[in-house]
Amino acid sequence: MSGLLAIDTTTTACSVALRAGKAVLCRYEAVGQGHSGTVLAMVRAVLDEAGLEMTDLGALACCSGPGSFTGVRIGIGVTQGLALGADLPVIPVSTLATVAQGACRTHGAAAVAVAMDARMGEVYWGCYRRRGAGVVTAGEEAVVSPDSVVLPGTGDAWLGCGTGYGAYAEVLAERLGEAVTVVDPERLPDARDCLALAEVRLAAGARGVAAEDVVPTYLRNRVTQG
Missing domain, CATH: 3.30.420.40 (ATPase, nucleotide binding domain)
Known part of the structure; x- marks a missing residue:
């Protein structure tokens, strides 16, 4: 190459x-x-x-x-x-997939929920699963209010990353509960x-x-x- x-x-x-x-x-x-x-x-x-x-x-x-x-x-x-x-x-x-790829690289995560602060009371939201050397989307990327984010499927342990987890920490923690086991709020x-x-x-x-x-x-x- x-x-x-x-x-x-x-x-x-x-x-x-x-x-x-x-x-x-x-x-x-x-x-x-x-x-x-x-x-x-x-x-x-x-x-x-x-x-x-x-x-x-x-x-x-x-x-x-x-x-x-x-x-x-x-x-x-x-x-x-x-x-x-x-x-x-x-x-x-x-950009969201790039953030997820970085989380896989540094944390060894298999499932990543990215929330980037989008201002105006919203986050850029995307969920990804590791596949081979990259990541694939698990649902569509969207801009949503932090109290309406949804994780795809059930039973997965997700790593949450992105500046949205700092800007809306309490709202996202309440919304996502124990499904998100690790949070990296400074990931860019x-x-x-x-x-x-x-x-x-x-x-x-x-x-x-x-x-x-x-x-x-x-x-x-x-x-x-x-």
């Missing part, structure tokens, strides 16, 4: 990850709203570390949302510009997990989409600027 570069700017974190042979080179930083002044420098840093140029890559991946309106647009815009310049396809990856997306999910899709035969066809995922008609 040719080199693969992944980018995430959908939350207050900014990260990139580059597959170069057997190595994965990463940069991750909590930047608040400083993505536009950080992400391209991160891209250049990992390419220089690997001794590669954009034209040496086979594809790009990016977290396409949901997340902050500004962050989602920056990540997609940067990815589109890089992809167009090097004539590369793009693998868009759900990391490009290394976006990279891993994109690699799973490429290995399964996905070819990506043209840069101009990458579409942001907001999950709501109203968007926040944060």
Whole structure:
């Protein structure tokens, strides 16, 4: 497989990850709203570390949302510009799935319920189960009030992760009860997990989409600027 570069700017974190042979080179930083002044420098840093140029890559991946309106647009815009310049396809990856993949990587979780603070009294909600080297959805992603989230099926021990568990801790604890056995309320997306999910899709035969066809995922008609 040719080199693969992944980018995430959908939350207050900014990260990139580059597959170069057997190595994965990463940069991750909590930047608040400083993505536009950080992400391209991160891209250049990992390419220089690997001794590669954009034209040496086979594809790009990016977290396409949901997340902050500004962050989602920056990540997609940067990815589109890089992809167009090097004539590369793009693998868009759900931000929620990326968070779930990170929880599987660090906690060894088999079932993950992601709740990211969406502001306006709502959370971005998605449930995932580990499958092979990646995760698959267990129900549709949605933006909902924290007192209406629903776990799919019964009998599973779920790991809850994402900023929604900090913002709405009591409501989610009451709603989900003992089905969620561990909570990671500070979990943010990391490009290394976006990279891993994109690699799973490429290995399964996905070819990506043209840069101009990458579409942001907001999950709501109203968007926040944060």
